[in-house]
Amino acid sequence: MDLWFTESDMKTYGLVFKIKKTLYVGKSKYQTVAVFETVDMGRLLVLDGLVMSCEYDEFAYHEMIAHVPLYTHPSPENVLIIGGGDGGTVREVVKHDIVKSVDLVEIDEEVIKVTKEYLPVLGSAFDSPKLNIHIGDGIEYVKDTDKRYDVIIVDGSDPVGPAVGLFSESFYRDCYERLKEDGIMVAQTETPYDVNLRVHVPQIYKNIRKVFPDTRMYIANVACYPSGMWSFAFATKKYDPIKDFQGVRYEKDGFKLKYYNDQIHKACFILPNFVRDFIDG
Amino acid sequence: MDLWFTESDMKTYGLVFKIKKTLYVGKSKYQTVAVFETVDMGRLLVLDGLVMSCEYDEFAYHEMIAHVPLYTHPSPENVLIIGGGDGGTVREVVKHDIVKSVDLVEIDEEVIKVTKEYLPVLGSAFDSPKLNIHIGDGIEYVKDTDKRYDVIIVDGSDPVGPAVGLFSESFYRDCYERLKEDGIMVAQTETPYDVNLRVHVPQIYKNIRKVFPDTRMYIANVACYPSGMWSFAFATKKYDPIKDFQGVRYEKDGFKLKYYNDQIHKACFILPNFVRDFIDG
Numbered sequence: 052m053d054l055w056f057t058e059s060d061m062k063t064y065g066l067v068f069k070i071k072k073t074l075y076v077g078k079s080k081y082q083t084v085a086v087f088e089t090v091d092m093g094r095l096l097v098l099d100g101l102v103m104s105c106e107y108d109e110f111a112y113h114e115m116i117a118h119v120p121l122y123t124h125p126s127p128e129n130v131l132i133i134g135g136g137d138g139g140t141v142r143e144v145v146k147h148d149i150v151k152s153v154d155l156v157e158i159d160e161e162v163i164k165v166t167k168e169y170l171p172v173l174g175s176a177f178d179s180p181k182l183n184i185h186i187g188d189g190i191e192y193v194k195d196t197d198k199r200y201d202v203i204i205v206d207g208s209d210p211v212g213p214a215v216g217l218f219s220e221s222f223y224r225d226c227y228e229r230l231k232e233d234g235i236m237v238a239q240t241e242t243p244y245d246v247n248l249r250v251h252v253p254q255i256y257k258n259i260r261k262v263f264p265d266t267r268m269y270i271a272n273v274a275c276y277p278s279g280m281w282s283f284a285f286a287t288k289k290y291d292p293i294k295d296f297q298g299v300r301y302e303k304d305g306f307k308l309k310y311y312n313d314q315i316h317k318a319c320f321i322l323p324n325f326v327r328d329f330i331d332g
Numbered sequence: 333m334d335l336w337f338t339e340s341d342m343k344t345y346g347l348v349f350k351i352k353k354t355l356y357v358g359k360s361k362y363q364t365v366a367v368f369e370t371v372d373m374g375r376l377l378v379l380d381g382l383v384m385s386c387e388y389d390e391f392a393y394h395e396m397i398a399h400v401p402l403y404t405h406p407s408p409e410n411v412l413i414i415g416g417g418d419g420g421t422v423r424e425v426v427k428h429d430i431v432k433s434v435d436l437v438e439i440d441e442e443v444i445k446v447t448k449e450y451l452p453v454l455g456s457a458f459d460s461p462k463l464n465i466h467i468g469d470g471i472e473y474v475k476d477t478d479k480r481y482d483v484i485i486v487d488g489s490d491p492v493g494p495a496v497g498l499f500s501e502s503f504y505r506d507c508y509e510r511l512k513e514d515g516i517m518v519a520q521t522e523t524p525y526d527v528n529l530r531v532h533v534p535q536i537y538k539n540i541r542k543v544f545p546d547t548r549m550y551i552a553n554v555a556c557y558p559s560g561m562w563s564f565a566f567a568t569k570k571y572d573p574i575k576d577f578q579g580v581r582y583e584k585d586g587f588k589l590k591y592y593n594d595q596i597h598k599a600c601f602i603l604p605n606f607v608r609d610f611i612d613g
Contacts, residue, residue: 062350063371064556069344090344091527107527111604244555246372246388272553272561272604274525279560280553310604318602323392323553323591 056087058277059100060211064246065277066102068095074169079161086169092275094170096137098162101209104137105275106172112239114311115271115319116283117143120202120237121150122301122316123285123292127201128152131229133189133217135206136162138174144204145179146306154200156185156192190216193225200230205238220258223286227262233289240268243326244278252282256330259286267292268330269319271310285320293317337368339558340381341492345527346558347383349376355450360442362494367450373556375451377418379443382490385418386556387453393520394454395592396552396600397564398424401483401518402431403582403597404566404573408482409433412510414470414498416487417443419455425485426460427587435481437466437473439494471497474506481511486519501539504567508543514570521549524607525559533563537611540567548573549611550600552591566601574598 054070072088085097093106104112117140121127128151132140136157144153157163163184166174176182185192189207203226207217216222217238226236238259243252259266263286273281285292301313335351353369366378374387385393398421402408409432413421417438425434438444444465447455457463466473470488484507488498497503498519507517519540524533540547544567554562566573582594 057348061348064347064349064373067338067342067346067348092345108525110606244389244553244560270553272525272551272559274559274561278553278555279525280555309606312605312608314602315604318599321595321599323596324593325391325590327593 056089056095056097058102066275068092068105075165077161077165079159081159084159084161084165086165093172096166096170096173098208099211101211102275103208104139104170104173106170108274109139109173110309111271111273112276112281113139113143114308115269116140116204116206116237116239118308118311119269119283119285119292119316119319120204120235121147122297123287123290123295124201124233124235125290125295125297129198129200130154131156131198131200131203133193133203133205133207134158134214135204137166137170138163138177140204140206141179141182142173142176145176145181147304149300150181153179153182154185154198155182156187156189158186158188160186190222190225193222193229196229198229201234203230203234203236205236207239209241218255218258220261223259223262227288230288235288235290236263236284236286238284238286240282240284242276242278242280243268243282243329244280253330256284259284263287265291267320268322268326270322270326271319282326292320337370337376337378339383347556349373349386356446358442358446360440362440365440365442365446367446374453377447377451377454379489380492382492383556384489385420385451385454387451389555390420390454391590392552392554393557393562394420394424395589396550397421397485397487397518397520399589399592400550400564400566400573400597400600401485401516402428403578404568404571404576405482405514405516406571406576406578410479410481411435412437412479412481412484414474414484414486414488415495416485418447418451419444419458421485421487422460422463423454423457426457426462428585430581431462434460434463435466435479436463437468437470439467439469441467471503471506474503474510477510479510482515484511484515484517486517488520490522499536499539501542504540504543508569511569516569516571517544517565517567519565519567521563521565523557523559523561524549524563524610525561534611537565540565544568546572548601549603549607551603551607552600563607573601
């Protein structure tokens with residue numbers, strides 16, 4: 052019997068994965084959470100029918116969402132992650148000795164539980180002493196907290212279902228307010244290359260740019276996301292990702308990474324014309 | 333009725349396209365040639381069940397295979413294209429005023445005929461006065477010709493069927509011999525990111541490096557190829573793609589491109605760690 056997984060919003064083009072086994076399917080308060088064992092790409096975490104992480108290539112997404120801001124900021128001691136319940140971003144963030152404390156605000160406790168049980172490669176840092184897990188709505192959290200952060204990473208799912216508010220101007224404004232005066236926000240901003248755009252990417256950038264003085268897009272190649280081109284917004288109050296790159300700290304840390312390196316840090320901000328025109332045109 | 337196209341060699345992971353209409357299917361002497369009208373990604377050229385070009389994103393592949401070598405070489409007057417029967421590479425090459433003559437060696441006349449009729453966006457330069465079309469085997473052509481080229485572009489299909497010899501050391505050696513002493517060869521080298529690897533990518537690089545003194549990989553993001561990450565070998569006798577980049581000519585030419593720009597020219601040679609390790613490790 053051949054079992055193939057297809058994303059639930061795929062209308063005219065997309066990726067399919069051959070599945071060996073369904074490891075978990077359950078309904079949380081917010082969404083359907085599923086884990087599949089693929090034939091040769093490891094395990095697949097799926098929320099409401101959309102691929103969140105695939106063991107085969109999740110390193111690309113998680114390294115790039117974490118290390119680009121953390122190696123731009125000279126002292127990213129306090130980090131906030133909104134979403135990120137699959138643990139991949141936390142795993143990368145806590146690798147930095149300079150990071151003292153990480154707050155993770157995930158709306159859906161089930162995602163964390165399922166990750167811990169079925170995706171240990173992703174969930175390996177959930178027991179880090181630096182980590183504080185808050186189960187709750189990230190939008191409410193940034194509205195209400197008194198804490199101030201050096202770096203905020205918005206690692207939400209696609210803008211359908213519970214994550215839709217994570218792409219709004221008011222949310223980005225609250226993030227801005229919760230950042231210290233030299234803070235950096237990075238947010239996943241979908242693909243600019245897919246005909247089945249889940250959201251109008253230029254609108255996300257308009258929203259962020261109403262709030263932050265300097266916002267740029269950077270790109271990572273993630274094989275298991277549609278088109279393979281995934282984008283992130285780098286929104287900064289003070290530090291420039293190229294000029295202020297902490298190359299020295301990068302060399303000293305020297306932990307093993309599969310995607311990110313000092314040259315990628317700069318090259319990822321170089322955009323093909325059609326992408327540049329799409330967000331700046 | 334829903335009609336979906338899936339690549340014929342897809343075993344466990346891949347792309348699918350929803351099809352509005354089958355425009356052409358025919359058997360040539362070498363392969364099955366098909367053109368489909370997709371629902372919203374334009375037309376799809378398929379050879380032996382493998383996607384060659386999709387109107388939606390073919391610009392990425394064709395601009396990157398053509399302009400990277402042509403803007404490295406200071407005077408690429410004579411260009412040879414092996415394969416490239418879909419016309420996309422020729423279309424980009426003849427944009428350069430400095431290019432005086434282009435030889436295109438395509439083994440399968442049917443591909444050119446079908447492209448002319450069904451894919452005019454790709455085939456728009458087949459009537460260029462600079463172009464000489466040779467119907468024949470590229471492997472034999474580079475063995476036998478007396479001509480010498482500034483740039484050779486190997487734009488063959490995947491290494492199954494008629495194109496398999498285009499990845500061999502002996503073919504690359506013949507290309508080397510047909511290049512002038514400061515010549516450049518660029519070849520498409522599949523994706524380093526796909527579990528369904530059609531060929532052992534490191535072996536391709538070993539083969540080229542036995543012949544050329546300097547061979548590097550560069551990358552383009554092509555949405556309609558598996559993983560979205562497509563690689564090219566830049567094999568050069570003399571010119572360095574970064575140090576010898578003809579930025580001045582690039583600025584003067586100023587034709588409209590959708591993917592390539594002067595910054596991409598440099599950034600495309602920056603590889604994620606896993607890709608660097610894959611070919612150099």
